[in-house]
Amino acid sequence: MIFQRLRVKGGPRAAQRKVDELPLARQRQLVERATRHTVGLALFGLRQSGRPFAESAENATFTAVTCNDTAWPQGREVGDQLAARLGPHYPLLGWGMNENPCFYWDRPQLEMPVPTGKGLPTxxxxxxxxxxxxxxxxxxxxxxxxxxxxxxxxxxxxxxxxxxxxxxxxxxxxxxxxxxxxxxxxxxxxxxxxIPAPTAPYSTDYAEGAPLSRVAGFTRAISGYLR
Structure with missing residues (x-):
């Protein structure tokens, strides 16, 4: 319903301008409503502390499970070193390795059971x-x-x-x-x-070639990594 209301002449940019012209309270109301529908909780109407229930539950749950599941190396320096090592070779994801919250997670000392599958269905x-x-x-x-x-x-x-x-x-x-x-x-x-393959080899002229080739070329040009 929201998308239908914002379907105005001029495309997405015009629609965004229409949203920007709305009062701030109305913008928040639209975002709140869209969030509830997105996470599938609109039918329940659940709220906690005056805020929509589970607005960030997915990210919080994913992070808690991932970071508590096993011990992680700690500290920003670890993430930066990993990003510097992987970034030049895997520019799409490598440079973002230092954004992993588990490097900064205060994990309790847990002894997690090791799943073996014994006695369980396939x-x-x-x-x-x-x-x-x-x-x-x-x-x-x-x-x-x-x-x-x-x-x-x-x-x-x-x-x-x-x-x-x-x-x-x-x-x-x-x-x-x-x-x-x-x-x-x-x-x-x-x-x-x-699998989409690069159409041109890596080049210092990163304006040409397939998107991944351009990303890699740009990465090499600005990072100083020439390997």
Whole structure:
């Protein structure tokens, strides 16, 4: 409904100008309403301390689980060193490694149980070979140590999230597992949708070439890293 109201002549920029002209209280009201609908809590109307319930619950939960799950190296210096090492080689994500909140997380001394899968129903694991954020070796290691698991590997795909996208093979296997509990009899692979490759080699002329080539060229030009 909000998008329909803001659909004005001139496109997104004109719509944004219309929003900017609204009183600040009205802008906040629109953001609050959109947030509640986005996180799926509009039907509940839950509020805490006068604010919409769970506005930032997703990020807070993700950070707490990630940073408490295992011990992390601590301190900004660790993150900066990691970013300096990975940035020149993986410019899309590498330079942002020092933004990981777990480097600054005050984790209690916990002894977390190690999941083994013993005595549990079959677990289906889904992993893209070329996932830019989660390395395939981690999935294979977890699979090898988790009893009764099945690994669905997506080959020739560059995305981080696979299920619920355009890969019909993966969706069929995952949806069947979720609705019936039936997993593949053995580890299996689905063909991906392809990986976009740079159209030109890295160059100091970063105005040309594919987007990733331009990013890498720009990174090399301003960072001083020539490797």
């Amino acid at each position: 677990t289906l694991m889904v992993q893209s070979v070329h996932d830019p954020a989660t390395n395939i070796s981690l999935a294979r290691s977890a699979h090898s140590r988790y009893t009764g698991s099945r690994l669905l590997t997506i080959a020739g795909e560059g995305d981080h999230g696979i299920c619920g996208g355009v890969n019909k093979c993966a969706d069929k296997i995952v949806n069947t597992f979720l609705t019936t509990g039936k997993a593949p009899a053995k580890d299996t692979t689905c063909a991906g949708e392809g």
